[in-house]
Amino acid sequence: MTSDPEAPRVTVRRLLEVPRFRLRLVAGEGGLDRPVRWAHSTELLDPGPYLRGQEIVLTVGSSLRDAEACRIFAGSVKAGRATAIGYGVGDVTPTVPDALCQGCRRLGLPLLEVPPEVPFVSFTEWFAEQVVTxxxxxxxxxxxxxxxxxxxxxxxxxxxxxxxxxxxxxxxxxxxxxxxxxxxxxxxxxxxxxxxxxxxxxxxxxxxxxxxxxxxxxxxxxxxxxxxxxxxxxxxxxxxxxxxxxxxxxxxxxxxRRLTPDQLAPFLDQVARPLREYDGEHGTRLVETLRTFLESGGSVGAASRALFVHPNTLRHRLSRIEALTGRNPLRFEDRVALAIAIWAED
Structure with missing residues (x-):
């Protein structure tokens, strides 16, 4: 896709699929998904200065008399940021010149063979139709x-x-x-x-x-x-x-997940951080205790069994959590705030 809002959504691959053109890819297979904005026909040996980018450059090869000319032409098209070359056979040569094929392969530039019965003006007409559509x-x-x-x-x-x-x-x-x-x-x-x-x-x-x-x-x-x-x-x-x-x-x-980092920050600063720092300084397991308590649905019995501690030990830890955070794990509303803090910390 090109960033130009007026440009049609066309790639080299799509051009190859347009029935009226009957194009054949002869080089540059790696560029099939590159965007094509417009068609530009020329017989100049150095068309690059006249290109705006993302064109298919159409030529019958009048100026491509030898291998050096083919090399210069392909290089100029590439330098002009065009997407591909369309070579019309039948007027000057019966087939696409080998030197042009080699040059396009070296540059990674798609090269398409245009049948003799397809006029170049049909490309610009088609692109104009696409713009309108x-x-x-x-x-x-x-x-x-x-x-x-x-x-x-x-x-x-x-x-x-x-x-x-x-x-x-x-x-x-x-x-x-x-x-x-x-x-x-x-x-x-x-x-x-x-x-x-x-x-x-x-x-x-x-x-x-x-x-x-x-x-x-x-x-x-x-x-x-x-x-x-x-x-x-x-x-x-x-x-x-x-x-x-x-x-x-x-x-x-x-x-x-709908809470923004700014909305989560108070839970981290006021709840999670004091618990984490206390555990680090005293070798306690308050964060683990709180997480297990929350996962146990706020049940002292279930949480104490999961932690392999006496219920009174668990209650003591919950009291320490309340003292550090100002939130009582045994109250539902405070337990929600504690859960948010633990989730954000994780």
Whole structure:
């Protein structure tokens, strides 16, 4: 992909697949996924100064009379940051010159054979068509993204999307919302783009990039809830990596992952650090004791058995924890704060 928002999403590989061109790759296999922004035809031996980058440079080889000329031409195209060379056979030579093939292989520059019946102007016409098509697709994505945002904010009913959902053939009764980075290609479903976030509405999980957040499934009338859910899940996924589903959000670990470092800092400073420092200075096991106590559901009996200590010994340690942190492990609210601190410390 090129960073130019007006450029079509075209690569050398895609050009090779366009039926009207009937191109054949003769060198530079390693450059198939490089972007091609435009086509530029020339018979200059040194076209580099006239290139803007990411072109396919088309030539019939009028100036490529010997091996040295082929070397200079390929080097100039490479220096001009063009993506590939298209050589039109039939006008000057019946085949692509071997010297040009060798030069392109050495430079890692894709070299394509253009059949005699394919005029160079057809390349610029095709690229112009792609620009228009991509501009229309981009507008549709952004307009869908605007509607999705309005639905999420309660400014529009999900019914405004019914025609678009019908157009792509989705089942209204079970819609998933998938939030991720904007994909390079067009995934199946209804895609809306809002800034650097894409939301794909579909009937099944279809994640094209990670991290991603998945909400739903819900009927069309409940789309607002799954839109909010997928964005919260994406926020968590961007912190932790991978894919986060809406069903993963209603858990204690998921709630903690939504806390920022600034929000976690007081728990670390006021709870975890005093316990860790006390253990280091006195050779105690308060952090281990607290972790075991929390994992035992706040049960003194279960925790003392797991630690192989008398319940009174455990209560003494819990009292020390309270003295150091100001939080009583036997109180539920304080136990939540202690759990957050232990999780953040881990």
């Amino acid at each position: 991509d501009r229309e697709e981009r507008y549709e994505r952004e307009e869908t993204g605007r509607l999705l945002r309005m639905i999420r904010e309660g400014l529009a009913s999900a019914e405004v999307l019914r025609p678009r959902i019908d157009e792509v053939g989705l089942d209204h009764g079970s819609l998933l919302a998938i939030a991720m980075d904007v994909p390079d290609e067009e995934p199946p479903g209804l895609l809306g783009v809002d800034g650097d976030t894409a939301i794909l509405i579909g009937n099944e999980e279809n994640v094209w990039s990670e991290p991603a957040g998945i909400g739903g499934p819900v009927p069309l009338e409940q789309l607002r809830s799954t839109l909010a859910e997928c964005l919260v899940a994406l926020d968590v996924a961007r912190r932790t990596g991978g894919i986060v589903r809406g069903s993963d959000l209603a858990t204690f670990p998921a709630l903690l």
